[in-house]
Structures are given as structure tokens and as C-alpha cells.
Amino acid sequence: xxxxxxxxxxxxxxxxxxxxxxxxxxxxxxxxxxxxxxxxxxxxxxxxxxxxxxxxxxxxxxxxxxxxxxxxxxxxxxxxxxxxxxxxxxxxxxxxxxxxxxxxxxxxxxxxxxxxxxxxxxxxxxxxxxxxxxxxxxxxxxxxxxxxxxxxxxxxxxxxxxxxxxxxxxxxxxxxxxxxxxxxxxxxxxxxxxxxxxxxxxxxxxxxxxxx
Amino acid sequence: xxxxxxxxxxxxxxxxxxxxxxxxxxxxxxxxxxxxxxxxxxxxxxxxxxxxxxxxxxxxxxxxxxxxxxxxxxxxxxxxxxxxxxxxxxxxxxxxxxxxxxxxxxxxxxxxxxxxxxxxxxxxxxxxxxxxxxxxxxxxxxxxxxxxxxxxxxxxxxxxxxxxxxxxxxxxxxxxxxxxxxxxxxxxxxxxxxxxxxxxxxxxxxxxxxxx
Numbered sequence: 343x344x345x346x347x348x349x350x351x352x353x354x355x356x357x358x359x360x361x362x363x364x365x366x367x368x369x370x371x372x373x374x375x376x377x378x379x380x381x382x383x384x385x386x387x388x389x390x391x392x393x394x395x396x397x398x399x400x401x402x403x404x405x406x407x408x409x410x411x412x413x414x415x416x417x418x419x420x421x422x423x424x425x426x427x428x429x430x431x432x433x434x435x436x437x438x439x440x441x442x443x444x445x446x447x448x449x450x451x452x453x454x455x456x457x458x459x460x461x462x463x464x465x466x467x468x469x470x471x472x473x474x475x476x477x478x479x480x481x482x483x484x485x486x487x488x489x490x491x492x493x494x495x496x497x498x499x500x501x502x503x504x505x506x507x508x509x510x511x512x513x514x515x516x517x518x519x520x521x522x523x524x525x526x527x528x529x530x531x532x533x534x535x536x537x538x539x540x541x542x543x544x545x546x547x548x549x550x551x552x553x554x
Numbered sequence: 555x556x557x558x559x560x561x562x563x564x565x566x567x568x569x570x571x572x573x574x575x576x577x578x579x580x581x582x583x584x585x586x587x588x589x590x591x592x593x594x595x596x597x598x599x600x601x602x603x604x605x606x607x608x609x610x611x612x613x614x615x616x617x618x619x620x621x622x623x624x625x626x627x628x629x630x631x632x633x634x635x636x637x638x639x640x641x642x643x644x645x646x647x648x649x650x651x652x653x654x655x656x657x658x659x660x661x662x663x664x665x666x667x668x669x670x671x672x673x674x675x676x677x678x679x680x681x682x683x684x685x686x687x688x689x690x691x692x693x694x695x696x697x698x699x700x701x702x703x704x705x706x707x708x709x710x711x712x713x714x715x716x717x718x719x720x721x722x723x724x725x726x727x728x729x730x731x732x733x734x735x736x737x738x739x740x741x742x743x744x745x746x747x748x749x750x751x752x753x754x755x756x757x758x759x760x761x762x763x764x765x766x
Contacts, residue, residue, distance in 0.1 A: 373585060376643045383643040390599075396718070396743035430745060431588045431595040432644040488759075506608070528755055529762040531608035533642060539751045543740055547700075550741040 355545060356475070356500040358406045359388040359534055360465055362507045366412030368444040375436050380411035384505050386435040387535035392542070393422055394430045400542070407439070408465050415464035418442050425457030465513055469520040475500045477522040480537050481508075484524035487541065492548045494523075501541055503534040567757060568687070568712040570618045571600040571746055572677055574719045578624030580656040587648050592623035596717050598647040599747035604754070605634055606642045612754070619651070620677050627676035630654050630666075637669030677725055681732040687712045689734040692749050693720075696736035699753065704760045706735075713753055715746040 363380035370379035375386070385407045393399040403422040409415060418439060420428075427438060442454035449467075451459040469477070476494070479502045487495070502517060509517065527540040575592035582591035587598070597619045605611040615634040621627060630651060632640075639650060654666035661679075663671040681689070688706070691714045699707070714729060721729065739752040 373645075375645070376641065387602075387642070391748070394745060394748075396745055429588065430599070433585075433587070528759055530755075530758045533606060533608055536603070536606075536751045539748045540755055543742075543752055543755075546742045547740055 353402060353497055355392075355400070355403045355542070356406070356472070357388065357392050357403065357538055357541075358408065358465070358468060358500060358502045359385055359505065359538075360408045360503070360509065360513065361385045361410060361505050362510070363411040364407070364409040364505075366409045366414065366416040366443060368440045370436075370440070372433055372436055372440070375432065379436070380409075381505065382409075382436060382439060383432055384534060385409075386432045386439065387533070388503070388538055389420060389428070389435050390430055390432070391535040391538035393420070393425065393428060399425060399428055403542075406468055408468060409443075410464065414462050416443065416447055417461055417463050417468055419451065419459040419461075421457045421459070423457070427455055428457075466516055469516060472500050473520065477502060477517065477520055478525050479517050479522045480504075480526065480534075480541075481524050482526055482531050484526035487525050487527050487544050490525060492551075496545055496548055501538075503537055505534060565614060565709055567604075567612070567615045567754070568618070568684070569600065569604050569615065569750055569753075570620065570677070570680060570712060570714045571597055571717065571750075572620045572715070572721065572725065573597045573622060573717050574722070575623040576619070576621040576717075578621045578626065578628040578655060580652045582648075582652070584645055584648055584652070587644065591648070592621075593717065594621075594648060594651060595644055596746060597621075598644045598651065599745070600715070600750055601632060601640070601647050602642055602644070603747040603750035605632070605637065605640060611637060611640055615754075618680055620680060621655075622676065626674050628655065628659055629673055629675050629680055631663065631671040631673075633669045633671070635669070639667055640669075678728055681728060684712045685732060689714060689729065689732055690737050691729050691734045692716075692738065692746075692753075693736050694738055694743050696738035699737050699739050699756050702737060704763075708757055708760055713750070715749055717746060 364382050365380045375383040392403050392405045401422045405420040407418045442458050442460045445454050447460050447462050451461045476499045576594050577592045587595040604615050604617045613634045617632040619630045654670050654672045659672050659674050663673045688711045
């Protein structure tokens with residue numbers, strides 16, 4: 343069943359994580375995720391970082407995982423408002439992604455489990471969907487997130503993160519063409535999942551300060 | 555082989571994470587860590603958060619995991635300066651902890667794999683070891699970490715974190731007796747591993763600002 347996916351809504355936090363070797367097939371082993379899935383474990387940790395709170399999950403977050411480790415790239419969407427069965431451990435998340443990779447995909451979104459959708463398509467298609475949004479691309483040489491004013495950070499922002507391989511030149515050009523701003527989260531080079539924890543933290547603080 | 559463990563040194567970051575139901579036995583399944591180990595997965599993610607950088611691990615970090623889910627509590631120490639075989643995924647970390655739980659333990663530290671040590675003993679013994687250090691206890695109602703000056707945050711600090719169960723009244727009393735300060739990392743109630751990411755981040759920023 344194809345679905346029309348409302349991926350924008352005011353005040354959402356959107357994270358895009360690109361897995362350059364991440365498998366598009368469900369035929370990986372949950373007993374060796376790093377070794378058999380093209381490092382889907384990295385993306386599982388990004389999902390945890392984006393959604394998991396001490397008591398519950400963040401409903402105002404959507405995550406898009408771009409999986410490039412197959413003949414045809416796939417994108418998986420996780421919508422916080424609908425998401426079910428997400429546990430903080432890596433294996434449970436990998437099992438949810440495995441199910442999403444097992445459904446037949448076209449260029450339209452197809453539903454897997456609650457809040458999880460999949461389609462064929464790469465970063466190019468996804469950036470096309472987000473062309474009216476503010477794109478913030480995380481890279482070590484970017485402007486410090488803490489120096490960016492709230493108006494340029496909160497609301498309608500899409501945060502784009504690479505995996506351990508960074509972005510390739512084609513992707514850099516794509517992101518540049520889409521009109522982006524390069525930001526960084528401080529002095530230390532970190533994994534994508536830790537960057538997502540820090541972005542959520544900075545946004546939480548900014549939004550709290552408004553409500554005071 | 556018992557070893558004398560130099561767990562203090564100037565400028566180290568020390569994290570204590572308490573697993574109230576975490577198993578002290580190696581007889582858990584790596585295929586179902588949350589379900590068979592008393593939520594050792596939580597502590598595995600704390601280890602990742604404490605050590606893992608984009609390229610390498612933090613050598614200035616020591617982590618102590620207090621495992622209370624057995625007849626006799628155990629403590630596992632991971633020393634950044636010596637640590638080997640640590641990968642970012644949860645299962646690899648759990649496998650290292652499994653090995654550490656398999657070695658015979660006494661009240662003295664015994665070495666497992668490089669940089670990983672184990673002994674019997676609970677939070678009480680560990681706080682005794684740290685009685686000359688600055689204890690910073692993470693709790694939602696604590697003082698905002700961002701309002702604490704660098705002199706009271708960096709160097710000789712021990713950060714104490716609970717798991718999903720928080721601390722029990724006996725532990726609260728123990729920590730209070732040891733002379734602590736309650737701090738928090740912002741407005742949102744987060745898992746221990748995310749808190750560790752944020753503490754590393756705030757300390758990285760403070761230390762960078764000095765070096766500028």
C-alpha cells in the first residue's frame with residue numbers, strides 16, 4: 343500500500359543520515375550487524391539518538407535514513423508521531439529496519455511497521471522533497487551551532503549527517519545546490535549519533551529558554 | 555592476577571554508571587542483551603558514549619560500571635588509556651563485559667582484556683576510592699551544568715549516573731555522605747548514555763575555550 347507521507351509540519355526536527363554502504367536488503371544478520379549490513383549499526387544508533395527519551399520517544403522528530411549500499415538506493419522514514427515498537431537497544435532497531443527493507447518498494451512511500459516507511463531513492467530525491475526547508479549540514483568545519491540564533495535553528499530545519507565515510511563529492515554538490523548552511527557541534531569530531539544527541543540538546547535548550 | 559589500579563590522574567574524566575539489575579554473571583545472551591542481562595545494554599551504551607570518538611577513543615576517560623543484579627555486586631573498570639577492542643556497536647561492548655564477568659573476582663581489581671578490570675564490590679566501595687575527588691551526581695533537579703564554572707567541572711571530577719531505575723534511597727544517602735553536588739544537563743529527562751555524551755561535550759567546549 344503506497345501512502346502519501348506528510349513529512350513536514352511546523353516545529354518538527356528532521357534528521358537525514360546517509361549510510362554509504364548500508365544494505366538495502368533484509369538479508370543481514372542481527373547477530374553481526376556491523377559485519378553484515380554495511381554498518382547499519384551506525385544508523386540504528388542515529389535512530390536511538392534522535393528519538394529516545396528517558397520516558398518515551400520524541401514525537402516531534404522525523405528521521406530519514408538513506409541507504410546506499412545496494413544496486414538501487416532506498417530511503418527509510420521514521421515518524422516520531424506514529425512510531426511504535428522502538429526500544430533503545432541497537433538490535434531491536436535493526437530488526438525494525440530489517441522489516442522495512444523486506445517490504446516491496448517503489449518511488450512512493452510504503453508502510454512497514456507503525457511510523458516506519460520505505461521507498462527507493464537516494465539523497466537527491468530526498469533533498470528535492472525538502473527544497474523549501476532550511477538545510478543544515480553537519481561538518482567539522484561548519485559554524486558553531488551555539489553561535490547560531492534560534493530563528494535560524496529551530497522550526498523547519500533539516501539536519502543532514504554523514505556516516506563514518508563522510509559525504510562523497512557528488513553528495514557535497516547536491517547538498518550545496520539544495521542551498522545549505524554548514525554547522526558543527528563543537529570542537530571534537532564525533533559520530534553521527536552523538537551529533538544528533540547534541541543537536542536535540544541545543545534545540546531543547548533554545549525552546550526551553552523561549553518558554554521561560 | 556590482581557592489579558593495583560591507578561584510577562586517578564590529573565585531568566581525567568571519570569564516569570560511574572550504576573546498573574541496578576545488571577547481571578554479574580557472564581551467562582547472558584548476546585542475542586538478547588536487554589532481555590537476559592538485566593539491561594546491561596544500558597551500560598554498553600554508556601561505554602560507547604564515554605569513549606567513542608569519530609576516529610579513535612577518548613584516552614582521558616575512565617568508566618566504572620556498578621552491577622547490582624547478582625548476589626554479590628561487581629564493578630567493572632574501563633580505562634581509556636589502555637582500552638583495546640572497543641567498537642561502537644552494542645554487541646561488541648557486551649561481549650567485552652561478558653569476558654570481564656567470566657574472570658574470578660575478589661575485592662582487588664583483576665584484569666580481563668586490555669584496559670578492562672573487574673572486582674566484587676558496590677557503589678559504597680567505589681565512592682570510598684573516590685573520597686578525595688569532586689563528586690557530581692546527575693539528577694533532573696540538579697544545577698544546570700552550563701551554569702557551573704570550569705574550575706568546578708573540569709579536572710578530578712567523578713560523574714555519577716543512575717540507570718532507568720534512578721538511584722535507590724540507600725544509594726542517595728551514600729552519595730550524599732560522600733559529599734556530592736547534584737547537576738543536570740538541561741531541560742529534558744534523558745538516558746544515562748545521552749547524558750554522558752552531553753557531559754563530554756560541555757567539557758570539550760570548556761577545555762577548548764581555555765586553549766584558545
